[in-house]
Each structure stands twice: as structure tokens, then as C-alpha cells.
Amino acid sequence: MADYTPPTQSKFGQIIDVIVLLVLAIGALYLPLWLNLAGSSQTSNVSENPTWEGLGQNATMIEKWNQLGYAEAADAAELITARFDYSFSILSLLVMIVVVVGYYALILRFSEKEYGDVIAEKFGKK
Amino acid sequence: MSDTDITSKDMDGMGPGGTKVGLARVLGPAHIWGLGVGIVLVGEYMGWNFAVGKGGAYAALLACWFAGILYSCVAMIDSEVTSTVAAAGGQYTQAKHIVGPLMAFNVGLYLVFAYTMLEAANAITFGFLIDTVAGMTGHEGLDQRPFIVLAIMFLAWLNYRGVLATLTFSLIITAVAFSAIIILFLSTAVFMGDSPLRHAQLMTDLPYGWLGILAAMHFGLWYYLGIEGTCQAAEEVRSPARSLPFGTLAGIMTLLIAATLTWYVCVGLMPWEYLGQAGVPLFDAARLSGSMTLMILLGIGTMFATLASANGCINDASRAWFAMGRDHYLPEWFGAVHPKFRTPYRSIIFLIPIALIFALGAPLDQVITFSILSGLLGYTFMPLNVILFRRKWPLDTIKRGYEHPFHPIPAILLLCLCGVTFFAVFLGYGSQLVAMISFYIIVSLWFHFWRYRFVRRAAQFTMPWPRPRGY
Numbered sequence: 001m002a003d004y005t006p007p008t009q010s011k012f013g014q015i016i017d018v019i020v021l022l023v024l025a026i027g028a029l030y031l032p033l034w035l036n037l038a039g040s041s042q043t044s045n046v047s048e049n050p051t052w053e054g055l056g057q058n059a060t061m062i063e064k065w066n067q068l069g070y071a072e073a074a075d076a077a078e079l080i081t082a083r084f085d086y087s088f089s090i091l092s093l094l095v096m097i098v099v100v101v102g103y104y105a106l107i108l109r110f111s112e113k114e115y116g117d118v119i120a121e122k123f124g125k126k
Numbered sequence: 127m128s129d130t131d132i133t134s135k136d137m138d139g140m141g142p143g144g145t146k147v148g149l150a151r152v153l154g155p156a157h158i159w160g161l162g163v164g165i166v167l168v169g170e171y172m173g174w175n176f177a178v179g180k181g182g183a184y185a186a187l188l189a190c191w192f193a194g195i196l197y198s199c200v201a202m203i204d205s206e207v208t209s210t211v212a213a214a215g216g217q218y219t220q221a222k223h224i225v226g227p228l229m230a231f232n233v234g235l236y237l238v239f240a241y242t243m244l245e246a247a248n249a250i251t252f253g254f255l256i257d258t259v260a261g262m263t264g265h266e267g268l269d270q271r272p273f274i275v276l277a278i279m280f281l282a283w284l285n286y287r288g289v290l291a292t293l294t295f296s297l298i299i300t301a302v303a304f305s306a307i308i309i310l311f312l313s314t315a316v317f318m319g320d321s322p323l324r325h326a327q328l329m330t331d332l333p334y335g336w337l338g339i340l341a342a343m344h345f346g347l348w349y350y351l352g353i354e355g356t357c358q359a360a361e362e363v364r365s366p367a368r369s370l371p372f373g374t375l376a377g378i379m380t381l382l383i384a385a386t387l388t389w390y391v392c393v394g395l396m397p398w399e400y401l402g403q404a405g406v407p408l409f410d411a412a413r414l415s416g417s418m419t420l421m422i423l424l425g426i427g428t429m430f431a432t433l434a435s436a437n438g439c440i441n442d443a444s445r446a447w448f449a450m451g452r453d454h455y456l457p458e459w460f461g462a463v464h465p466k467f468r469t470p471y472r473s474i475i476f477l478i479p480i481a482l483i484f485a486l487g488a489p490l491d492q493v494i495t496f497s498i499l500s501g502l503l504g505y506t507f508m509p510l511n512v513i514l515f516r517r518k519w520p521l522d523t524i525k526r527g528y529e530h531p532f533h534p535i536p537a538i539l540l541l542c543l544c545g546v547t548f549f550a551v552f553l554g555y556g557s558q559l560v561a562m563i564s565f566y567i568i569v570s571l572w573f574h575f576w577r578y579r580f581v582r583r584a585a586q587f588t589m590p591w592p593r594p595r596g597y
Contacts, residue, residue: 004583006454014457017577021456021569025239026483028565029496032557033488042179042554060327061397067414068400080399084180086337086553096552096559103563103570104506110574111226116597118227121584123593 003121042084050077149214150468152290153363158356158373160297163380165244165352165438167303168431170381170388171408172251173494177345179402180554181338183329183393188339189346190389192543194382197350199540200505201378202530203512205371208357209527211589212366214470215449216357216442217504217511222453223589224515227581229507231573232566234450236504237358241443242477243497244352246484248436249274250493253485254405255428274485277436282478285440288467289362296437299430304384306427310408311387314395314415322415323394330398343543343550348494349385351501352435353377354508358442367527405490440481444473454581455573495555499562502551506544509537518594 253270448470451460
């Protein structure tokens, strides 16, 4: 088998390739932010006129909040009541599993084919 | 007996790109320790505490230890494989020789994005710290952006000028930052007559139950994320077979100690609700200790930790990008070495604006999540990598600088812990997970059907290894 000779890529083509990669990367990372899909589903539930006791804080905790610059319970209430929502649907979990496993299956399958060509050219056909 | 010594000192690491000048072999084991711990130690200064927010204080400790097991597996596996692959690119180069080109392309991108996002997170924290200190001294409303830009530009310049000075700088400031954690622990837990630690009063039950422990694994990775970056220096180390395993394994032990001490001090000084959302928790801990000396020390420690980490990230991301350019996985223009400083200078410069885009435009927890996700995808690759490595080149075929024990137990354990961490990320950050993997699927198709045509086939295989079994 003759060795594979890759085509020469023009400078313009090289620039286009880098731009494509960058647009995809920045898009993938920023898209969830732009669509407000990113991040924690953390929500706060602050009652009217919160008190330290009502927020479940003991004397030591209150002292620490004060030292941290939170003089009143109302100042710290949003931080104290912030909670993640860990509820999820089985369907979304299954989608995630399929996406992750499918991704690795895809790259392992394509890699195996490419790897066979590399070894055949490097060491010769058996 | 092995008949091929791949740890030969004669190998110069020159790649198929045919660069006229290679990277300089000037580093020792201490630099490797400094690189690995330097990248990661910032994780004790910020970011790990989001695990407290996701599951509570005890959940963060369990996450710290489970993540410690995960990274011990990573360090053992990586030490074996990298002690035989003495070339820039680290896991990318491993994947290229062991799994195949498309896997290597993906691994290269994991490395670049994990480190570039980590660099951005460091710069954000650096700016936040400057702002906090300015606020404490009566200068409210400081613009953080010039400090973020200056930090990244200074470190990129340092990296451009040479690897020895860069990693010596990292080694020194990492040692100072690590010492600061030890001093904080000793001062608050041992030496202060009336210890300010109040564990009994501040510790609470698990706010989310057992599900919170799983969820905390997400940010539990932040305690150690980046230790695998030691492999990137393989082509610049004088004795890779000895230095890389030593530096990496010493690094993970250092981090296990630092992570546990950090957790102990912080949860004893502040309520978990605050800690779970704090920007600079160790600096806050020093403030709450009531000691001005500790506050100054931990302020300096935080600043040094962010700089050391960003410094190491620029080093590692540029090596991975450079290695891909040298192999034509990316435009070959990136595969150049500076004729005087012998650094991958084009890759260093190119990645600066990408880091800045995220440092100046995205929130910290998002940037950290992007970094963790890329790291996690890389850790999932590692067990597959080492299983294939042992299958294709059993122990009697090539000489390793280090052989990790109990194979395949570490690989299976690592794969299971990665599965748990995927679920942890899914709890709260599922949309980023799907967006990131969709990106990798699209670029994989782009690489396989378009970009790979510009890659020479046999020239990618640069290690003097025998033919793999089964091919």
C-alpha cells in the first residue's frame, strides 16, 4: 500500500479551520449562558422581615455572619435560604446517559478505523 | 524482558512536523511538583467550597476524599503511561499512540479547554481578590478588568520567554501558597490559645441528604483538577521516566493533605451557607481568625496560588495546542518553536484572547464548570487508555519508567467515579454537560470528515515502540 500523501492546505484554509473551531467552542460554552439555560437552579426563599432565629442560625453562626459583614438577618437571608433544586426526570437522565455513551462510542469507533491505517502504514501490512 | 527502551535519554521529542529547534530539556522533578501542585493548589483557595454549597460541609469532605481516590487513580495511571511517552502534549500524545487520531484530537481539546478555562477562573479570582482588598482599605467599586488583563498578559510573557524561568517562578510561589495553608491550620488549630475554630456550633446535618454527597462530587474535582498537567512537561524534563512519576505522585499527596486541612479550617470558621458561595474562602477564614498576620499571609497565598495556577495553565494549554499543530491536527503554523527561547510561542500568544473572553465575560461558577467538564471527559478517557495500553503493549514488550499496581482495579474504579461525577454535574448543570458534549460530537465529525485529510498517517506515530499486539 502506498503511503498516504496529504494535500497542502492554503493559508486561507488554515485560518478558516481555526475560525470554525473557535466559533464552535465559544458557541458551545456561551450558548447555555445566552439562552439562560446555564448554571445552577439555585433559588432563594426569603420571608418578610427575616430573623436570625427564623433562619436557623445559632449564636456562633450569628457572630460569624456579623464578622463577615452581615449585620442584619435580612442582609444574609438570601445566602442562607439559597438551595439547589435537584429534582430531575428519568427521561432527561436517560438522554444524558445516551449522549455521553454515544459520544465515546462514536470517537472510539472512528479512532479505531484511523488507527488501523496509521499502524498499517507505520509497520507495514501483516 | 522488554526489548525496547522508550525512556532513552537520547530521544529528543522532535515531532513529525520537522521543527528545526526542539523544546529545551531543562526541568527537574521539583519543577514537575511545582507545575502539578501549582496548577491545582488554587483549588484549595477558591472553587472547592462550591461543593459545600451543593451538599453541605460533610458532603464536601466526602467529595474531597472520593475525588482524592479518583485523582490517585489518575496519577497512577498517568504516571505509567507518561513515563513511556516523553513528548509534549501529555495525554494527547498518549491517545495518539494508543487509541487513535480522533480520540487524540478530542483529548487535545479537553486539555486546552480545561486549562484555558482554569486560567480564566484564576484571573477572575485574582481580580476579585484585588477588589476585596481595595474595598477593605476604603476603595470601593474598583474596576477588576485591568488587573485580570494584566495578570494574563504578564504570565503569557513569562511563558513566552522560557520554560525554566516560568516553572521556577511557579515552584517558588506555589511553595509560599502551600506554606500559607499549613501555617493557617497550625495557627488556628494548634498554636492559638483560644482556638477560633467552632466545628461543634457551625456543622449541620446534610441539607440535601445523601443526594447532596453525590452532587458535591461535581466541585469535589476542583480540589485536584489539573494535577494530570505534569505530563505536558514530558518533552522539557531532563529525565522523564524518573521525574514525571515522582513529581506527579508527590503532587497528589501534597494536595490530599492541603485539601483536608483547608476543609477543616474553613468549616470551623464560617457557616456553610456562606462558605458554599464564597469567592475566596481561605482568605475569609484568615479574616475570621482575627489575626492580621494570617490575613495578609492568606491574601498573598491566594494571589500566588491564582498566579501559579494561571501560569501552569498557560504552559500546559499551549503545549497541547502546539503538539496538535505539529501533527497537523490543527494548522501547522501553531507547531513552531521560538528559535531563541525554545517555547511554543505562537500557541502561547493565540490562547491569550480566548482566556480573556471567558475571564471578562462569564461568571466564575460557569467557567469552573466548563473546566471541570473538559477535565472529566479526559479522566473518562484514561481508564480506556491504560487498558488498551496494557493490551497492546504488555509489560514484557516495552520498558516503563513506572508500573502502576493492581491493574485493572484503578482503571475500573476511575471509570466508576467518573460515572458518579457525570451524574453530579447533571444535578444542577445538565444543560452545560449536554452543550459541551454536543460541541465535542460536532468537532469530532468535523475532524474525521474534513481535518484529518491534512494529517500524515504513519508520521503521527513518533515513539520507538514495537508493533502493537492485535494489529
